């Protein structure tokens with residue numbers, strides 16, 4: 001388990017560029033090696049960073065298989081729907097087959113939606129714990145990542161690949177999230193965070209030595225890497241950046 005790699009760049013535009021470069025070079029390497037690229041995407045600011053840069057990428061989009069790291073259980077017409085954001089800002093701009101960008105079924109109960117989404121994951125990873133090539137992660141100001149919140153019982157989930165949550169402290173309350181066994185089996189987990197508003201929590205997570213680490217600090221793939229891409233304000237309280 002390697003220590004996280006931290007890259008600090010001057011601005012949000014460069015965070016987006018670095019993130020997209022990492023994703024596209026991993027994609028092209030995976031496609032060359034295995035003919036497929038498996039990718040997990042998040043909502044919030046990570047979605048914005050990806051959608052700013054990925055439409056310009058040179059890659060074989062037909063080989064991408066994209067799942068959500070977490071998704072909100074809301075209709076596609078709801079502004080909180082992460083799928084709708086990617087549809088408008090990525091799927092409409094690149095030739096990725098829509099059936100390779102796996103949407104959550106918003107018409108099911110949250111439990112059934114999680115089971116149904118896990119079945120979709122199994123069509124790409126039939127056996128064992130899925131190993132994504134890249135998971136693009138965000139982190140909220142409380143240290144949550146995906147829809148794994150501090151102190152929540154889902155932090156201990158070991159059986160499910162995707163789990164339902166009905167009491168998310170951040171609205172909307174019903175969501176489906178990847179669990180730690182899958183997250184920590186990825187080849188690469190990349191966080192991207194920007195702004196002074198994230199500086200305290202970035203410091204807390206990257207310098208976390210507590211017995212009860214925050215969710216984002218628990219992202220430590222056993223056989224993979226963790227990369228943090230930060231703009232200067234978000235890195236402002238890290239020892240190494242002083």
Ligand SMILES: O=C1O[C@H](COP(=O)(O)O)[C@@H](O)[C@H](O)[C@H]1O
Pocket residue numbers: 042043044045046070071072137138139140141144145146147170
């Ligand atoms: O609710 C969510 O929040 C996190 C963090 O979002 P950010 O905008 O603060 O970066 C996000 O990673 C997750 O996918 C989303 O559902």
